[in-house]
Amino acid sequence: MAHSTFPARFEFLDEIRDLVAEVAREGGFSEKEIYSLQLAADEAASNIIEHAYAGVSNASLDVTCDIDGDKITITMRDNGKPFDPSKVKQPNLKADLSERQIGGLGVYLMRKLMDNVHYEANSRTGNLLTMIKRKG
């Protein structure tokens, strides 16, 4: 299992995507799937940095990636404010240009790209986001 702690800053999204790609590639995921996993991880981390840690400096984000058979599990743990992706309203993808919502898109993509997204808020051990995807 790969485990890394990153400063909760947007400049480290590159490294988070690299970590996910490395583990997924070793696990035999296709390049198309790797792109999806990187995008989902990026959107998840971006939301944590932007919402859970809004205005907090020196915060950190724990990321793990684990392969189990044909399944990859990505977790992110933070100590910020609870930010439950399942509570974010799904954007209306059919709305006209003028009505399109700017928010909610990242969470929507995460949910579409992964097979399973699970969130547990915990002020003691940290909030834990778990995302799972199967190969193929």
Place this chain on the structure above:
Amino acid sequence: MEISTQEFKHCDLIKVKGRVDSATAPDFSKALEKTNNAGKFKIIVDMTELEYMSSAGFRALLATQRNCKRYNRGELVLVGVPERIREALELAGFTELFKTFDDPIEAVGSF
């Protein structure tokens, strides 16, 4: 991420290379806004050498498209959208909001 701009008589071409994510999207937005602020609303975004774009980049495109299309003064179109990025744009329901071209010359000719 690298951005270069090229002015044509009837439109501006903004070429974005590398990766657009939450860290780099603000600079991408700035380049688009700068063009709009100069009174130019016919914009081609050339993605031929773009490797990656997250929803932060999609939001910049959406905000600019809204601004360009206001009062029918222009439009933002996309060129050379790489397959993975196109798939993500499709998932986000964005493909219907932007005309796309394979070739920059074709896009320039459309204005």
